[in-house]
Amino acid sequence: MGHPQQQQQNQNQWGSQGQPIGNNQLQNQGPVATNQAGPPDVVDLLSLCREGKVKEVIEHLDQGVRATAECFSLLFQLCGNSKKFEDAKKVHDYFLRSTFRSDLQLQNKVLEMYSKCGSMTDARRVFDHMTDRNMDSWHLMMNGYAVNGLGDDGLALFEQMRKLGLPPNEQTYLVVLEACASAEAIEEGFIHFEAMKDYGISPGIEHYLALLGVLGKSGHLTEAEAYIKTLPFEPTTVIWEALMNYARIHGDIDLEDRAEELMVNIDPSKAITNKIPTPPPKKQSAVNMLVGRNRIPEFRNPTLYKDDEKLRAAKKEQAYVPDTRYVLHDIDQEAKEQALLYHSERLAIAYGLISTPARTPLRIIKNLRVCGDCHNAIKIMSRIVGRELIVRDNKRFHHFKDGKCSCNDYW
Helix, strand or coil: CCCHHHHHHHHHHECCCCCECCHHHCCCCCCCCCCCCCCCCCCCHHHHHHCCCHHHHHHHHHCCCCCCHHHHHHHHHHHHHHCCHHHHHHHHHHHHHCCCCCCHHHHHHHHHHHHHCCCHHHHHHHHHCCCCCCHHHHHHHHHHHHHCCCHHHHHHHHHHHHHCCCCCCHHHHHHHHHHHHHHCCHHHHHHHHHHHHHHCCCCCHHHHHHHHHHHHHCCCHHHHHHHHHCCCCCCCHHHHHHHHHHHHHCCCHHHHHHHHHHHHHHCHHHHHHHHCCCCCCCCCCCCEEECCCCECCCCCCHHHHHHHHHHHHHHHHCCCCCCHHHCCCCCCHHHHHHHHHCCHHHHHHHHHHHHCCCCCCEEEEECCCCCHHHHHHHHHHHHHHCCCEEEECCCCEEEEECCEECCCCCC
């Protein structure tokens, strides 16, 4: 098969009737409307892509307009950044019908798109069907597994890569350490870090920071602090800031304060930035969207509350205890527990359970950070209903399955 640019040039030079197209039309490809009164209309897909109008581009693709390689590249990036899985599937379907489907760089962008959309199943299907791969392909897959909380799968893929005789490089070990952090594989993380020397790779500060993440993300804060003292260089603000964030997430206030003090000693501007009085942030209205359905900003159907109350009763049997720290209103304990019950992501899940086929994954998109109590509740829900519940908040994807979340309670 010829080079994609040559294919694009050949494809653009001839119309559907085999007639040559003028040079002024080579930049855009699409169906030409026959109009004797004026020049033919050409849909400028590339301009629409650059403007981020994915829906309009898909509509034109549905009407038979063919996209160029650059259009597909932009579409993959747009779908990945927006995390819109349904759009990603449609764009990928048209890509598979195109003459660019064997282009390695575009296939890598498909891997990245699906990883950002939280669908590693689709990413792995694409990866397994690739006739040719480069190191970027392996890195994108391993990193995708890591950021989606599937670190064990990322490490297994790394072993597969090694068995094929592919030598790892600096970037490889960065994604491997991310996978170790995701899988809470602390010992394995240190083993891989030491193994870098076997390939003649000298660890950079980013590798030491990644190994700190292996300890910090899994909650081994004492070991993380001790590890910093063994670094072969003076800890930087990035190191102390990372430890401060890990301590904050895991509730170690004393360590958080110590790390912040050490960070400020190196870079006083950090303290100045944090201590400048700022107006309170504008409160965002909670928006939940059940993927595949219309947006549902409010739920007023009484049956939804009844369905959620059934889940609540079942969760008590699973040792669910409401964490009322996440209710900031000055109300009594019982009212706080009731308020937690009606958080919008729970109602979206309840609606999804009664309106989608059984045993299928349920996808929820939320524009705010999921609270800790809802996070615990959804873990128990996933075990009760026996379905994978995929929740995207403003931080990351959470894959709830069999009572566990892919983030390992770190987000």
